[in-house]
Amino acid sequence: MCGIVGYTGNHQAAPILLDGLSRLEYRGYDSAGLAVRNGEALAEVVKATGKLYHLADKTDQGRSLIGTCGIGHTRWATHGDPSVTNAHPHVSGNCSGSGSGSVESDVVGVHNGIIENFAELKEKLLRHGYRFYSDTDTEVAVKLVDYYYKKYRIGPIDALTRTMVRVRGSYALALMFKDYPGEIFVARKDSPLIIGTAEDAAYLASDVPAILKYTRHVYYIDNLQAARIAPGSVKFYDLNGDEVSLPLTEITWDAAAAEKGGYEHFMLKEIHEQPTAVRDTLNSLLKDGQIDLSAAGLTDETIRSLTQIDIVACGSAWHVGMAAQYVLEDLVKIPVRVELASEFRYRSIPMAENTLVIVISQSGETADSLAALRVAKERGALTLAVVNVVGSTIAREADHVLYTLAGPEIAVATTKAYSAQLIAMDALAVQMAFARGAISPEQYGHFQEELSLIPDKIRRVLEDKERLQWFSSKIVNSHDIFFIGRGLDYAISLEGSLKMKEISYIHSEAYAAGELKHGTISLIENNTLVIGVLTQSQLFEKTVSNMVECRSRGAYLMGITTNGNFAVEDSVNFTVYVPRTDEHFISSLAVIPLQLLAYYTSVNRGLDVDKPRNLAKSVTVE
Ligand code: G6P
Numbered sequence: 001m002c003g004i005v006g007y008t009g010n011h012q013a014a015p016i017l018l019d020g021l022s023r024l025e026y027r028g029y030d031s032a033g034l035a036v037r038n039g040e041a042l043a044e045v046v047k048a049t050g051k052l053y054h055l056a057d058k059t060d061q062g063r064s065l066i067g068t069c070g071i072g073h074t075r076w077a078t079h080g081d082p083s084v085t086n087a088h089p090h091v092s093g094n095c096s097g098s099g100s101g102s103v104e105s106d107v108v109g110v111h112n113g114i115i116e117n118f119a120e121l122k123e124k125l126l127r128h129g130y131r132f133y134s135d136t137d138t139e140v141a142v143k144l145v146d147y148y149y150k151k152y153r154i155g156p157i158d159a160l161t162r163t164m165v166r167v168r169g170s171y172a173l174a175l176m177f178k179d180y181p182g183e184i185f186v187a188r189k190d191s192p193l194i195i196g197t198a199e200d201a202a203y204l205a206s207d208v209p210a211i212l213k214y215t216r217h218v219y220y221i222d223n224l225q226a227a228r229i230a231p232g233s234v235k236f237y238d239l240n241g242d243e244v245s246l247p248l249t250e251i252t253w254d255a256a257a258a259e260k261g262g263y264e265h266f267m268l269k270e271i272h273e274q275p276t277a278v279r280d281t282l283n284s285l286l287k288d289g290q291i292d293l294s295a296a297g298l299t300d301e302t303i304r305s306l307t308q309i310d311i312v313a314c315g316s317a318w319h320v321g322m323a324a325q326y327v328l329e330d331l332v333k334i335p336v337r338v339e340l341a342s343e344f345r346y347r348s349i350p351m352a353e354n355t356l357v358i359v360i361s362q363s364g365e366t367a368d369s370l371a372a373l374r375v376a377k378e379r380g381a382l383t384l385a386v387v388n389v390v391g392s393t394i395a396r397e398a399d400h401v402l403y404t405l406a407g408p409e410i411a412v413a414t415t416k417a418y419s420a421q422l423i424a425m426d427a428l429a430v431q432m433a434f435a436r437g438a439i440s441p442e443q444y445g446h447f448q449e450e451l452s453l454i455p456d457k458i459r460r461v462l463e464d465k466e467r468l469q470w471f472s473s474k475i476v477n478s479h480d481i482f483f484i485g486r487g488l489d490y491a492i493s494l495e496g497s498l499k500m501k502e503i504s505y506i507h508s509e510a511y512a513a514g515e516l517k518h519g520t521i522s523l524i525e526n527n528t529l530v531i532g533v534l535t536q537s538q539l540f541e542k543t544v545s546n547m548v549e550c551r552s553r554g555a556y557l558m559g560i561t562t563n564g565n566f567a568v569e570d571s572v573n574f575t576v577y578v579p580r581t582d583e584h585f586i587s588s589l590a591v592i593p594l595q596l597l598a599y600y601t602s603v604n605r606g607l608d609v610d611k612p613r614n615l616a617k618s619v620t621v622e
Pocket of ligand 1: 314315316317318360361362363364365366369412413414615616617618619
């Protein structure tokens, strides 16, 4: 949510900023803006609602904004509607318009996050003569920095640290001060921000892809730290305003990883990257042919001491938790609870001694997951983060980290990160089961063998994609789609339904098949599509029965099952087969047709597949 970029150097800033913002589009936004300054001149602010090309058009692709230092922003509205006035950058001056143009201001800034006590701070600033043109918490933050800057006649870093002590909430703030040409000042708490350096330039961004074209050397600024950025120089400060040093990290993944590489959409590219994402993740957990969790710091002794596992996550990562729950319970024989992070954080769940809380997150920045992690730590649990983005806040704050190696994921609807999380959780379950003596060495060998075959089997499912493309053209005008399954198949249904609704905008629901009769079946009408996931042999017949009940009320049926279960064709209208594997690990295969179906349905409906309306890739606010 919200993307920030900044540049200072010898080149014209605006085209670099626009390019960076275009690589952050995946985060979700509804307006965008730039502030660029030319030497000592005032910053020029340009803002536009809607897609980034409106901003590019307004600035002649950045050419009409002259200057070598600037900041840019894509805004996902939280406080105030998506309008030019509420778009960032915001200025400290008491202007009457929308804060655009060459506004006489000492401070101009962009922000990602939420200032929770903004109303109280606004009151205070109003008493001190400040006037507000927007409804945003960001304008309050920028004016508060300006207030401290002038009241105490201090430098930008001290004004920033005073502000950081005073505000509650989350922020990645990037500011330019009129008196400091060529410099950008930043502050961070609980919102992502990285700083890049090059010989005669410095960059900042919400995420690596925005600046990867220009530099591979980045700093991960910590929580409650500030920084001062000038061409070729970056300095970091703690809350006291004392300088601190941070390690420089080299980004090793290829810039091409964040490009479409010939695919029509990032989502399709990422769907096809799943065999690699899964194989890389699995290989990173194998040593001498055995699963080895030592990189995550999880010893067999720690694993043996556990009495309970709680999995906490949001969105698709929560669906991974739902799937992992069945695998962990069955293999490890340990009580497992799966909670939505947004619920977990506000409940007072008694924490059993020796509980492991696993937080699953692609971005490692999801606000609710981060808050849940902190709650778990406060309650004395041991915490493990299963995270894709290296150096993200959740990865840094958890006791242990298990990285998924999906590489950068750009499409809002997750596919390869989800699959990498699944395999990581499956490998974790197998190792835990073995460490606790719940499975024999033979079973351990069998499970490892089965896991290692998953990447190739995913590739085989992908080869069959044309059938799904064809089927999607038949269902493209559906009003409602129901996904049903039992056990693990229910967890897969949850993900299939989410994929479908988020990018096709067709209403869909996932139901535990046994629950249909308690309400949902009343929604079945002639030709309502019901998709049944039928991979668990023990539950197969029961779910087929539920599907047949739907058919007798007019439903049109699609089934997903494993090779060889041909009898299903007697009951359903359209069947998709996936290769057989140990049934514990089938989610990795059964989810692929559902991803493809959602993808093609979105394409067939002419929608913005990679950037569905109202959604953001990384949900950094509550
Ligand atoms: C957003 C994304 C989902 C993701 C969820 C959790 O809703 O669109 O794809 O599953 O956030 O994000 P995380 O980064 O914590 O996995």
